[in-house]
Amino acid sequence: MAFLAAHVLIGLFVYSSTVKGSSQLQARVFLTFNELREIKTSEYYSISHHPLDYRILLMDEDQDRIYVGSKDHILSLNINNISQDPLSIFWPASGIKVEECKMAGKDPTHGCGNFVRVIQSFNRTHLYVCGSGAFSPVCTYINRGRRSEVRVFIHSSRCESGKGRCSFNPNVNTVSVMINEELFSGMYIDFMGTDAAIFRSLTKRNAVRTDQHNSKWLSEPIFVDAHLIPDGTDPNDAKVYFFFKERLTDNSGSTKQIHSMIARICPNDTGGQRSLVNKWTTFLKARLVCSVMDEDGTETYFDELEDVFLLETDNPRTTLVSVFKGSAVCVYHLSEIQTVFNGPFAHREGPSHQLIPYQGRIPYPRPGTCPGGAFTPTMQTTKEFPDDVVTFIRNHPLMFNPIYPINKKPLIIRTGTDYKYTKIAVDQVNAADGRYHVLFLGTDQGTVQKVVVLPTNSSTSGELILEELEVFQNNAPITTMKISSKKQQLYVSSDEGITQVSLHRCHIYGTACADCCLARDPYCAWDGNSCSRFYPTGKRRSRRQDVRHGNPMTQCRGFNLKAYRNAAEVIQYGVKNNTTFLECTPKSPQASIKWLLQKDNDRRKEVTSEGFFFSAKLNLSEI
Structure with missing residues (x-):
């Protein structure tokens, strides 16, 4: 299993408060959808004139294909030109399931179809694909062939239940990552949408999930993304990180606040022996903070995580970039994230159940440690963990310290605009005077802003909007974005279709x-x-x-x-x-x-x- 040497996490956040001193910069160049086509720096593809809820779910640069899920369709597009040689599989929900969905009162147009939400590379020749199946999730295998084979895109006749792999409701996010032919998913596991879970399925081992209906673990989560990230040099110490926002009840028990969270589990976790059987014994979570400090000392939070981008860097301190509502972009070093997970656990105490750092004895091995790793070489499975470790995890899954971004402030802030950012992709560009991060920020107005980040010690401002590109007509909000530095292309989806646009003009x-x-x-x-x-x-x-x-x-x-x-x-x-x-x-x-x-x-x-x-x-x- 190969890992990147270092990463940066970039987060996109949204907010519900007023932030003072935000900037509303104008783009250097604005190009309309038709102008992009005229100067031949974009391509557009759609299989229908009707909105079909397109989502770019997998990009395979080795085979030069992009795999897209939509309502009742799975697409395989040419990464060099998405409008050339498109391949499509029609995969609707069964007529019986559609009728049952309508009888249950679900939306016939936006609910009672097979909305494809999972496309993962299963092995060198096959994809694993799941859809909502008209509120009855279903999964299948697709033969995509090898690169030397031409136009192989064949739907397997064998379908299986998608429960625990894809949400019933297509309007509820499903996130997933495939590791060694095992599927790790964050979704809702029931028809009513009340049982949220982080689940391992499609496995020869036992299926494992989060503790059911335990608000200490998950509280009405909205899943955003998932990534496998190394933790040191031992592959057994790698963790699967899930990014989500959840609604938490405050100390008064009456008001629910939205917090952005990051959780992690060990892929080789098989659950406990006597407690937490078939449940994660390595599940931990921490709050992801993106905020600004006002002049009076009060902290205003961008509470809702919208998207994350994991960026490889030369610096050994891994970084994550995220986007929040309102909008703000915050950047995190993975080393800081790991420091919080290695820090104090949160503990509720007193009549008001106030959160304080846990002061008692921490059992060995430290809760959250992976079996067979650098710190537990003699323990090959979580079933060997002592009972006190498993009990501690069940009652103390939350870390006390929140995770703050670099410099404890956002990299970019936008307020008072007629748009909000929805998606983010980042490229590292070598220029004559250094290396720059170029951010591509998708909006709910169907445009992409291309922003270059300048050194903070420069006399200029910290960012410039180089271009704003209208990649979709009719102001269709952007739903997914993928970037290929290798091809120098950006791929964007919306309900209307898919657009490919060059990184430069x-x-x-x-x-x-x-x-x-x-x-x-x-x-x-x-x-x-x-x-x-x-x-x-x-x-x-x-x-x-x-x-x-x-x-x-x-x-x-x-x-x-x-x-x-x-x-x-x-x-x-x-x-x-x-x-x-x-x-x-x-x-x-x-x-x-x-x-x-x-x-x-x-x-x-x-x-x-x-x-x-x-x-x-x-x-x-x-x-």
Whole structure:
């Protein structure tokens, strides 16, 4: 089993409070759905004119395929061009199940169909696929063939129950990860949607789940994502991490608050011998915090986790990126997450059941430790764990300390906007002046914002919105996003269909060196003739790029900077006692516009009101 050397967790969060001092930046470039098609940097695919709830569930770069689940369909798309050679399997729910679903009062359109929610790679030739089955989950195997085989995408006639593998309700999230032909799922296991579970199924060993109807473990969770992440060098110490938000009752017992949580279990957990039989004996969870500190010292939380992205880094301190509602992006080092799980356990005490750090004896091996790992080499199964370890886990699954992001504040905050972020993907880009993280943030308006994160010690702001792309018409909210740094493509889904869009469009920034430099796009550089893709391994001396400062005065000497500066001053004339519409859009968000008024032979004065004569100037000296 191979692991990445290091990770970063990036979280997308939403909020329900007012946050002061948030920024509402404008994108450097906005491109509509049709404009993206015209400049040939996007592809779109849909099998129907009707919304079918598309979800990109698996990307296989080795076989150049993307696997998509939707209502009654499973799609296999070409990763190089999703509109070329699409393969589709029609997999509806049985007529009997559809009628039973309608008789139960479920939504005929958005509930009583087979909404595909699980697609996992089972082995080298087959996929394991599950759907809601009109509120009767069903799973099957699909032969996807090998890469050398052409157009193999065959549905197996053998179907099996999807209970414990996929939620009954398609509007309730199902998250899953396949490890050594075993399926680990976070979903609701019953028709009524009251029994939430983290479940191991499809296994030759015994099935294992979370303690049933135990609010200490799971309290009305909404599952967001799941990942297998290493913990040290021993593969047996690896953990499966589940990300979710849950509704918790406060100390008064009357108000329910939404908290974002991260839980983990050991894949080789087989449950207890006498207690927690067929239940996780390594289940622990902690609160994931994304918040800002107001001037008066109060902390405002972005409570609801929307999406996470696990990013590989050269730094051995693994990082997670997440997005919360409202919206905010918080970044976490995995090492900090592991520190919290190695810290004090939470314990409720006193008449108000206040949470305090547990002060008693911690049993050995430490609760949450995996059997057969670096710290338990003599214990090969959790059934060998002492009874006090199992009892402790049942009563103390929560860690006392919350997990805070890097610098204890969000990387990006958006409030007061007419959109919210729903999904996130991140790329690491090597530029002439360093490595940058480029965030692709999907919105509920059918657009994707491309944001570059600048060093915090820079004199500039910490982020720039390079592009905003309308990847779907009709403002269809984005439901999933996958990124391929290898192909330099982003893949996005919504109810309407799937869009593939290039990570960069350097030529749209302009035809001058200064245009390219002012764009500050780490993917792009001036190559002596045009703004084009930047390759760190190239040795062309004429390449010009300055992501950190975007200063054309230092980068574009010897090229067409002089011509650009002469063209930077645009003069428009109006007629006396008449109205003239003056339009001047800066070449860059870092450029400024000044309106100057000149009467007769007087000197020009900066104004904000009407006048006879205006001069709009890009102030390059202040960039």
